[in-house]
Each structure stands twice: as structure tokens, then as C-alpha cells.
Amino acid sequence: MPSPSTKKDPYLPSKIYLYSSLFWLALGMIYGLILSLKFLWPNFLAFGPFQVFFQYGRIRPVHTNLVLFGWLTMANIGALFYVIPKLCRNQLSFEKIAAGTGIVWNIIVLAGTVALTMGFTTTTEYAEWPLWIDVLVILGMAAVALVCFATIATRKEKQLYVSLWYFMGSLIWLIGLYIIGNLPYKLLSGVPQFLIFWFYGHNVIGLWFTTVGVGLIYYLLPYLTRNPLYSHKLSLIGFWTIATFYVWNGPHHLQNGPIPLWLMKAGVIPSVLLIIPVWSVLANVFGTLKGKWHALSRNTPLKFLIVGAVFYLVTCLQGPFHSLQGPSSVIKFTDWVPGHAHLPLFGAFSFVAFSFMYVFLPKMLKTKLYSNKLMEWHFYLAVTGMFLFAFSTWSAGVLEGFAWIEGAQYGMQFVEMLISMRPFFAIRAVAGVAMLISSFVFIYNLAMTIIKANRNSQNEEISAG
Numbered sequence: 001m002p003s004p005s006t007k008k009d010p011y012l013p014s015k016i017y018l019y020s021s022l023f024w025l026a027l028g029m030i031y032g033l034i035l036s037l038k039f040l041w042p043n044f045l046a047f048g049p050f051q052v053f054f055q056y057g058r059i060r061p062v063h064t065n066l067v068l069f070g071w072l073t074m075a076n077i078g079a080l081f082y083v084i085p086k087l088c089r090n091q092l093s094f095e096k097i098a099a100g101t102g103i104v105w106n107i108i109v110l111a112g113t114v115a116l117t118m119g120f121t122t123t124t125e126y127a128e129w130p131l132w133i134d135v136l137v138i139l140g141m142a143a144v145a146l147v148c149f150a151t152i153a154t155r156k157e158k159q160l161y162v163s164l165w166y167f168m169g170s171l172i173w174l175i176g177l178y179i180i181g182n183l184p185y186k187l188l189s190g191v192p193q194f195l196i197f198w199f200y201g202h203n204v205i206g207l208w209f210t211t212v213g214v215g216l217i218y219y220l221l222p223y224l225t226r227n228p229l230y231s232h233k234l235s236l237i238g239f240w241t242i243a244t245f246y247v248w249n250g251p252h253h254l255q256n257g258p259i260p261l262w263l264m265k266a267g268v269i270p271s272v273l274l275i276i277p278v279w280s281v282l283a284n285v286f287g288t289l290k291g292k293w294h295a296l297s298r299n300t301p302l303k304f305l306i307v308g309a310v311f312y313l314v315t316c317l318q319g320p321f322h323s324l325q326g327p328s329s330v331i332k333f334t335d336w337v338p339g340h341a342h343l344p345l346f347g348a349f350s351f352v353a354f355s356f357m358y359v360f361l362p363k364m365l366k367t368k369l370y371s372n373k374l375m376e377w378h379f380y381l382a383v384t385g386m387f388l389f390a391f392s393t394w395s396a397g398v399l400e401g402f403a404w405i406e407g408a409q410y411g412m413q414f415v416e417m418l419i420s421m422r423p424f425f426a427i428r429a430v431a432g433v434a435m436l437i438s439s440f441v442f443i444y445n446l447a448m449t450i451i452k453a454n455r456n457s458q459n460e461e462i463s464a465g
């Protein structure tokens with residue numbers, strides 16, 4: 001009989017991604033906090049020979065790329081490598097390739113971070129990494145897609161669960177979008193360049209982070225509530241409507257910008273129609289929870305999931321509203337928009353990833369979570385941080401927007417207005433501290449769980465040997 005240490009670990013690819021995502025989460029959040037402190041003290045970290053590496057223009061894309069492609073993308077792929085074989089009732093195909101892509105993905109995130117820190121950037125938001133790194137991303141994602149599709153193609157389960165629809169769509173969309181968004185900027189210029197880049201910027205968020213997140217909600221919800229999914233039909237309506245309406249939304253990022261008026265208006269229609277897929281998810285969440293609301297009080301992963309789903313709903317009520325020309329003319333270029341961005345990316349889809357890891361990482365390790373108390377602390381700190389972040393940025397955004405309409409966007413008036421925003425910036429920094437501590441609590445709890453599991457398996461080996 002093979003000893004425990006020589007047995008193949010079917011979860012190795014998933015673990016490589018999930019463990020690495022924790023590291024990038026910590027680093028990305030630290031950069032987020034530094035950014036928010038720079039709003040209070042613009043000269044923060046501006047001393048010594050290394051100050052150039054902490055200039056706002058460099059660390060902002062370092063933050064966004066770390067949290068989006070280091071943390072959330074790696075957490076998502078780690079989850080896909082675990083969930084897809086479970087839904088297909090088979091093993092992950094090409095396990096070695098899957099594990100290899102995990103190492104490549106870490107090299108990509110590290111190289112991207114170093115490049116941006118050194119000042120090498122394409123300047124396109126969420127596509128700032130240099131071209132040679134983009135080529136690696138596309139090859140890496142193609143390999144991830146190959147592993148997932150091969151697993152689905154050889155499945156033993158007859159039914160193609162709705163989560164799989166979302167995952168398959170997301171994998172195809174991400175590769176296509178990434179190629180479009182990272183076309184060398186010399187090939188495009190002017191308004192078409194803007195339009196193409198926002199086609200990418202909007203869709204990478206909606207057809208990767210959102211759709212994988214929703215697919216995971218559909219997997220986790222029946223598992224945590226022990227109720228069947230409320231409506232399979234509704235979930236498919238949600239899938240096809242998001243696939244149909246999302247791609248037309250790019251122009252709403254250029255509302256009141258240098259594009260034709262008809263295009264701005266055309267961007268609003270699909271933004272409002274997105275309520276359909278969003279509501280289909282929420283109706284399914286509330287329907288599935290029927291009779292199980294009491295479980296919320298003692299099940300923290302379920303709390304993360306439901307609060308995440310509600311944050312998703314709030315984002316998607318806010319989104320159509322500020323895509324209208326009137327509201328957009330107030331909130332455009334203000335702090336309102338980063339507030340809108342953090343609610344789904346931290347409040348909704350990071351919460352889904354937290355929920356997934358709390359439930360399934362201990363299962364992969366055949367042990368129990370190190371501390372349920374710490375998990376509770378993580379939840380309350382993260383929710384408090386998110387509320388403070390949203391409150392401070394949305395309030396500041398509205399005040400800034402109206403001040404600029406009154407003419408405060410120039411000269412000394414602009415500086416005075418920025419100074420008067422300091423209390424809001426301070427609240428955002430406090431929010432950042434709460435969010436950062438919450439994430440460190442999460443990482444510590446999972447790290448202790450991993451250490452505990454390793455100790456257990458070493459003890460097993462000793463007693464077996």
C-alpha cells in the first residue's frame with residue numbers, strides 16, 4: 001500500500017492556485033491601503049532612493065492588477081479546478097499541465113508587478129502589463145481552458161449543471177477579451193481606441209469575475225443550504241441574458257465623453273437590461289434560501305455568500321443609474337466610481353471566494369478549519385470595512401461632482417475642494433485598515449489550517465511507518 005506521502009494529490013493544481021492567491025491578496029491590499037493614505041498625505045513614502053517606485057501613477061495599476069489577476073483570478077481558477085471535476089464526477093484532466101499553469105500564473109503576476117513598479121506600462125486600464133506578459137497570459141489561459149474543457153468533455157455526470165455553463169462561457173470570453181484589450185496601441189488610435197479598450201475593460205469585469213462568481217454562487221448555495229437550486233430555468237435565462245447584454249456596455253464608461261451622442265445612449269439600454277440576469281441570480285438565491293434563513297445565523301460561509309449576493313444586487317442597481325447621462329454628469333471622474341468598483345470586486349466576488357475557501361480548502365486537506373471564531377471576525381471586519389469604503393467614496397463623489405459643476409474643477413478652487421474632502425479620505429483609509437486586517441485574519445486562519453493538516457499527515461505517516 002502506498003504511504004500517504006507517495007499518494008498523488010488530486011487537489012494539487014487547485015491548491016497551487018488557492019495558496020498563491022492568498023499571497024497576492026495580502027500584497028494587493030497593502031498597496032490599496034498605501035494608495036488611500038496618499039490621498040491624505042500625498043508625500044507618504046516619498047523619500048529616499050526608492051520613492052519613485054511608490055509614485056501614485058505606478059502603484060495604482062500595481063494594486064488593481066494584483067487584486068484582479070493575482071488574487072481574484074487565481075482564486076477563481078483554483079475554484080474551477082476543484083468544482084468542475086466534482087460537477088462532472090471525474091478527475092481533472094491533464095493534472096500536470098494544470099499544476100504547471102499555476103506556476104506560470106505566479107511568474108506572470110510577479111513579472112507584471114515588477115514591470116509596473118519599474119514604470120513599464122501600456123497605460124490601458126486593467127491591461128497595463130507589457131505585451132510579452134500578455135502573450136504569457138493568453139497561453140496560460142488557453143492551457144487552463146484546455147484542462148477545464150477536457151474535464152467537462154470526459155464527464156461521467158449526464159447533466160450539464162448551470163455552473164458549468166457559466167464557467168465554460170467565462171473561459172472562452174476571457175481569452176477573446178484579453179486579446180482584444182491588449183492589442184498593441186499602435187494599431188489603434190483616437191476614439192476607436194477608447195471604445196475598444198472599454199469594450200475590454202467592462203467585459204473583463206462582467207464576463208470573467210462576474211460570471212465565474214455567479215457560477216460559484218450556484219454551486220455553493222445548494223451545498224450550504226442543503227436545498228436544491230430554486231429554478232434551473234431561471235439560472236439559464238440569467239446565463240443567456242448576461243451573455244447577450246453584457247458585451248454592448250463598453251460605451252457607458254464613456255458617457256459624457258468624446259464619443260457620438262447616439263453611442264452614449266446606446267450604451268445605456270443594455271446597462272438597464274442587465275437587471276434581468278442580476279435579478280435572476282437574486283431570485284434564485286432567495287428562492288433557494290426558502291425555509292433555511294435560520295441557517296444564516298450559525299453558518300459564516302453562507303453569510304459571506306448571501307451578503308456577497310446582496311452587494312452584487314446593490315452594485316447592479318447603482319450601475320444602470322449612473323450610466324444615465326444626468327447622474328453620470330455628476331459622478332464621472334469622482335470617488336463615486338472606485339466606490340462602485342470595490343462593492344462587487346471586494347464585497348461580492350471576493351466574499352464568494354472567501355466562502356468557497358472556508359468550505360472547500362479544509363475538505364481538500366481532510367481537516368477542519370483552524371478557527372470558526374476568526375472566520376466570524378473576518379466576516380464582521382470585512383463587512384464594516386466595505387460599508388465605510390462605500391459610504392466615504394459615494395458621499396465624496398457626489399460632493400466633488402456638484403462642486404465641479406459649480407466650477408471648482410480648476411485652479412485653487414480645485415485644491416480647496418480636495419482639502420475639504422479629507423474627512424472622507426480618512427474614513428476610506430480606516431475602511432482600508434479594517435479590510436486589510438480582515439484579510440490577514442483570513443490568511444492566518446487558512447495558513448494555520450494548512451499547517452494543522454500537514455502535521456496530521458506527518459503523524460499518520462509516522463504511525464503507518
Ligand code: HEM
Binds near residue numbers: 319
Ligand atoms: C448592471 C450592472 C452594472 C452597470 C450598469 C454598471 C455600470 C457602470 C458604469 C456606467 C461605470 C462607469 C462610471 C464612470 O466612470 O462614469 C462603471 C464603472 C465600473 N464598474 Fe460597473 N456596472 C455594473 C456592474 C458592475 C459589476 C458587477 C462590476 C464588477 C464585477 C463592476 C465594476 C466596475 C468597475 C471596476 C468600474 C470602474 C471602471 C474604471 O476604472 O473606470 N460594475 N460601471
Ligand code: HEM
Binds near residue numbers: 064067346428432433
Ligand atoms: C480584494 C480587494 C480589492 C479589490 C478587488 C480592489 C479593486 C480595485 C479596483 C478595480 C480599483 C480601480 C477602481 C476605479 O478605477 O474606479 C481600485 C482602486 C483603488 N483601491 Fe482597491 N481593491 C481592493 C482593496 C482595496 C483596499 C483594502 C483599499 C484600501 C483603502 C483600496 C483602495 C483603493 C484606492 C485608494 C484606489 C484608487 C482610487 C482612485 O484612483 O481614485 N482597495 N481597487
